[in-house]
Amino acid sequence: MSLLLVIFDLVLLAGIIGVAWRCLASTDLFRAVVLFITFGLLLALAWVRLEAPDIALAEAAIGAGITGALLLVTLERLRSIMAERHSGRPHTPPPDPSGPHALLRALHDPPPERHSFFPALIFALVVGSLLVTALWHQPQSTGLEPVVDAHMDVSGVDHPITAVLLNFRAYDTFLELAIVLIALLGAWSLGRHDLIPARPAPGPILPGTLRLLVPVAIVTGVYVLWAGSHAPGGAFQAGAILGAAGILLVLARPRQLPMAPGIPLRLGITAGVALFLLVGLYGLGAGHGFLGYADAWAYPLIILIEVAATLSIALTLVALFVAGRPAGDDA
Amino acid sequence: MIANTLTVILVLAGLVFFAAGTAGLLRFPDVYSRLHALTKADNVGLGLVILGLMFQAGGPADILKLILIWVLVLAAGTTAAHMVAQRTWTHGEFESDR
Incomplete structure (x- = not known):
């Protein structure tokens, strides 16, 4: 069991370093951004292995999620600015239904809204029951509270x-x-x-x-x-x-x-x-x-x-x- | 016991107003009627919640703080609603997605 974990850790480490290197070395900016997001997810896994799930969540949400989205939007703006400079007219993204532009367009214009009640209801039910379960299973450990209490007089x-x-x-x-x-x-x-x-x-x-x-x-x-x-x-x-x-x-x-x-x-x-x-x-x-x-x-x-x-x-x-x-x- | 019961009743009543205000914000057709729905949540809903919480307050200082919170939210909410309405009156509604 522990040997498996050691192998997993080594593969994870190698993956993090490899992805980081590929991200920095990439000449294609879009590929670099995608690799950066991958890097963030691998890093989140590493935090999980270090038994710091809070930081893993933050890394996945902020490092990979929000930063990745921001970088993608910046990249698209950069492209349209560069295209404007080259051609001298406003840039319109090519009507390519697949490929990277589809993702970027999805970020800019959400798909037409279908007024369906059930997805929202199911989502609310799932999130609600997750929250209730989390409340139910509050860990009994007192954490660092006793340590803090013991040292309050010198604080x-x-x-x-x-x-x-x-x-x-x-x-x-x-x-x-x-x-x-x-x-x-x-x-x-x-x-x-x-x-x-x-x-x-x-x-x-x-x-x-x-x-x-x-x-x-x-x-x-x-x-x-x-x-x-x-x-x-x-x-x-x-x-x-x-x-x-x-x-x-x-x-x-x-x-x-x-x-x-x-x-x-x-x-x-x-x-x-x-x-x-x-x-x-x-x-x-x-x-x-x-x-x-x-x-x-x-x-x-x-x-x-x-x-x-x-x-x-x-x-x-x-x-x-x-x-x-x-x-x-x-x- | 009576205080706890009153708190539960008042806070629940406040939450009903919040739910109604939220539903109105989502469902009403134009800016003015949405604002009208929101003010119910701000004024009456929060007022009832604050009133309910007062029964749990530790002393007069806590009660005064709760009242202050309500008054501040009233002032800020009223001003914000006024400015949204004024902007809509002079510039028209924002492009709607419908």
Whole structure:
């Protein structure tokens, strides 16, 4: 049995490396995209073998599924742009009923809808019964809960989720913040400067509501941030609330908002990651390990990181929505 | 016991409004009547659910938070419905797929 598994693992490994190599080496972009999707599915299998089914699901859905679809759509756009450049006229995909274009067209225009009730009913029943079974067979294991509970007194905070996120597994949270920052850098590096066009809201309703909602959103955001130390809450939720308020402001009256100056905006956006890194390095120097805190300092340091992270997340969400670099800083 | 019964009854009543609103959103022919269906879910449905949950609240602070959630959803939903209706009034309905 175990010999079979070893052989399976070896074949899987060889497959992953081989597919990755073929994907990178392929000169045909469509083939590369298909190989990338295959790579994602094999990787999901590898996660299953590592007994991490959650990550396998995420890899299959995000890595293979959504990213694959995005790449296919990008490829089709790229092709029509290239064809336009070559021929000087808008490109129409060839009426080829089979082959790769059929899949691409299927992605763009769903087939004509047939109003049948039964597929939807069967689907709902299957998904519903799956969910009920999942609820029924809740695993009895308590997981890592006892471990977390046993160490709550050294975590510096009173809420187990915050303790895990910002103390026990601070490394994960640090990387999450870094990914949010990298997403924004990616959006900025596309080099767009055009902001959302000004669309003056018709009538007084929207500005009036904003005048009511934005202060409430700010108070709620700060409350959720503060509550994070002893109740559900924290930097990501608070940042999302503040970011939503900012996006509403940008949407409703873009003309009256002053453009954010470049340097302070960049400082604010990087504050979360930078401060987290500084604290982590200090912990390394002081002998607590990277991202470790002295017990007495845990609470103030966590609050400090959470405040900076909230600011960064809120600013990043708004900046991602606006999607353009601040005007006039091409330096 | 009475509180639990009231909660179950009120939340279920709220869910009926949500189901009706969803059915209306899916089945009604034009934007205005769909909005009309949606407001039932937002206002009455959520109101009933919130009212039901109040019987489970730990204290006055929790009750106030629940009321605040309802008021905020009312304000936001009303504004969104107004803007959708206004856009439809000035620009016409979006190209329908029917």
